[in-house]
Amino acid sequence: MKIAITAAGDDLHAPLDPRFGRAARFILYDTESKEYAVVDNEQNLNAPQGAGVQSAEILSRSGAECLLTGHCGPKAFRTLTAAGICVYTGLSGTVADAIRRFESGELGEASGADVEGHWQ
Amino acid sequence: MKIAVASGKGGTGKTTVAVNLALSLPSPVQLLDCDVEEPNCHLFLKPEIQREEVVGIPVPEVDPDLCDLCGECGRICQFNAIVSLKTQPLVFPELCHGCGGCRLVCPREAIHEENRPIGDIIFGRREGVDFVQGRLHIGQAMSPPLIRAVKKEAAGGVCIIDCPPGTTCPVITAIRDTDFVVLVTEPTPFGLHDLRLAVDTCRALDLPFGVVINRCDSGDERVVAYCHEEHIPVLLEIADDRRIAEAYSRGEPAVEALPRLRRDFSRLWKKIQHHSTRMKSTVTRG
The missing domain is CATH 3.40.50.300 (P-loop containing nucleotide triphosphate hydrolases)
Incomplete structure (x- = not known):
């Protein structure tokens, strides 16, 4: 299973980026092979609007099935749900910490956005 | 002028x-208040208000029976207001600038436009000054279409x-x-x-x-x-x-x-x- 983690750096030791739409990068981690790839999100970091929607689209194309992040707004959540991606919010620490918590099964799936939209 | x-x-x-x-x-003389996010000319001019109109922008609606999920609408939208994933396109009206691009590129003509109100135009008058004010609705962020509508009232x-x-x-x-x-x-x-x-x-x-x-x-x-x-x-x-x-x-x-x-x-x-x-x-x- 492929999971995406919002990251401020390029590897598993990087701090988890608490923002979803304007996360610097996504680490795409394969739970079976234990390998990972980095997906750049620079374009959305500076998007004037709709960064969460666009980031969700990028994740959808990447084949990720789950997202581990800090916070997720309503438009991003709606888009991620439509793409069939499970969302886990409230994470912090490093990317590796988030993966460990996910694999231990202690995380509960988010049922909705945990922050207000940043546009309205 | x-x-x-x-x-x-x-x-x-x-x-x-x-x-x-x-x-x-x-x-x-005409006075147009185009500072539509916080119009305040009326506080000083104190015009007699004559009428009001609602201004809207066209936002897309997708007919699920006609849509074949091709994704063209999402690709042309520069504002992330419509996205097409593996499912029906999702529309975010509050991000839409009303350009109509998605409707034009849809090969199945599955998209039509609905008017979404964004603000009001208020007409008034006082002592030889014709007054027109744009007032953006609370919570709206898209002021240029309303400003354009107010400017259309310029009489020459x-x-x-x-x-x-x-x-x-x-x-x-x-x-x-x-x-x-x-x-x-x-x-x-x-x-x-x-x-x-x-x-x-x-x-x-x-x-x-x-x-x-x-x-x-x-x-x-x-x-x-x-x-x-x-x-x-x-x-x-x-x-x-x-x-x-x-x-x-x-x-x-x-x-x-x-x-x-x-x-x-x-x-x-x-x-x-x-x-x-x-x-x-x-x-x-x-």
Whole structure:
């Protein structure tokens, strides 16, 4: 299973980026092979609007099935749900910490956005 | 003739200049309040309101029976207002700029447009001044379509446009296609900094412009020096007069509290006419 983690750096030791739409990068981690790839999100970091929607689209194309992040707004959540991606919010620490918590099964799936939209 | 009253910095006196200029000109004059996020000309003009209209923008609606999930709509949208994943396209009306691109590219004609209200236009009148105000609905962020709708009410005579502050899209929308831009500033470092940005904006749009310095004796000489260096006409300097501030606090136009100011605003109008024709001919020659 492929999971995406919002990251401020390029590897598993990087701090988890608490923002979803304007996360610097996504680490795409394969739970079976234990390998990972980095997906750049620079374009959305500076998007004037709709960064969460666009980031969700990028994740959808990447084949990720789950997202581990800090916070997720309503438009991003709606888009991620439509793409069939499970969302886990409230994470912090490093990317590796988030993966460990996910694999231990202690995380509960988010049922909705945990922050207000940043546009309205 | 359309005159935009703009500024880089907020709170320099755009509304004061726009309202008092409108009240100092022979009728008929139109005053358009295009600062639609916080319109305030009416506080001073106190027009009698005649009617209101709702303004909307077209946003897409997708017919699920016709959509074949091709994703063209999402690819053309530069604003992430419509996305097409493995499922039906999702529409985010609050991000939509109403360009109609998604409807045009849809090969199945599965998209039609619905009108989404974004604001009101209010029409009023007072003593020879025809007043039109745009008022953006609370929670809306898309002001340019409403500003364009207010500007469409310009009747062809003398028209004063009170603009939003800054140099972003709403300002560009408000000053574009006007005959002259009056940039109101104050003689402070902030006033000068934002005046430079506003000057760059007018130059990029090839619009003739001049400067009004409000509270002219309250700061330093740098704004005057800058205008001199850049060959920018200083059209009017308004003194830092407590009586103007007191009238403002009561919602009274300055020309009513201090009738001698009418002469200053009439002179401002003459200078605007002079510079707009002169600068325009320079632009044409260039």
